[in-house]
Amino acid sequence: MDALLRLEDVRKSFGTITAVDGISLSVARGEVLGFLGPNGAGKSTTMKMASGFLRPDGGRVEICGIDVWARPVEAKRRLGYLPEGAPLYDEMTVRGFLKFCGAVRGLFGPGLKRAMEEAAERTHLAPVWGQSIGTLSKGFRRRVGLAQAIMHKPDVLILDEPTDGLDPNQKQVVRSLIRDMAKDSAIIVSTHILEEVPAVCDRVVIIAQGRVVAEGAAEEIAARVPKGEEPSLEAAFRHLTTTGVPGDKGGRAAA
C-alpha cells in the first residue's frame, strides 16, 4: 500500500544537541504506527517536523506525496496534528474553538456545522460544548485537541502522546477513537505507555537518541530481549533504548 506519510532521513539539532539524527519512516492508509522512545528521544521534535511546524535541518517529509516544505498549504490540508500538551485558546468556548479551527480549514456553512458536530460526537464533547476551554479538565482539553485534529477528516493524523495524563476511562475513549480513525487514515501516535501499544498499533518504531533502534510488529519487537529473559515489549524497550549507542552503523558523534 502507498505511504500517506513519509519521512526520509529527517534531522534536527538545537545548538549542540542532536535531537533527531536521521529518522526515516512511512505510514500507510489504514495503519496506526506506534512511535516509541524514552523521554528526550526525539519523538516530539520528529512529529513537529512531520507536521510542518518545525523545519528540519535535513531530509524530506511528504504527506500524500506532497513535500511539506515545498507545498505547505496543500500538505497541511491533508493533515491533522495533536501537538504535545495540546495548546488551546483558554478564553474560547469549545464550540467557538472548533468553529474557528474548521473555518481555518476552509469549512463553512452546513459543512462546518456537520464537521463540528461529528468531531464533538466522536470525542464525547457534548457535556462541555459551551464551556470555555480554560475551565476544562485535562481529559476534556485533550479531547478538544483531538476534535480539532480530526474534524476535517485528514488522510494523515499525527498524535503526540494523546493519552498522556488521562484516566483509564478517558484513555479507552481515545484509543477506540484512534482505531476508528485508522479505517480511512494513516496515523502515527507517540507514547511511552507501552501497555496500550498492542491494542492500538499495527506496527511500532522505537527511537532512542534521535535514531530508529527497532521497527516491526509489537510481538516481533517484544522478542528482542536479552538471552534468558521473557519476551515482553517493556523488556525489549528497555534493552533496545539503553544498551549501547543506537545505530551501530556508524555516523553518530565521532564513533
Ligand code: ADP
Ligand atoms: P521526546 O518527545 O521524545 O521526549 P523531544 O523531541 O521533545 O523528545 O526532545 C528531544 C531532545 O531535543 C531533548 O534533548 C530536548 O531537550 C531537545 N529539545 C527539544 N526541543 C528543543 C528546543 N526547542 N531547544 C533546545 N532543545 C530542544
Ligand code: MG
Ligand atoms: Mg515529547
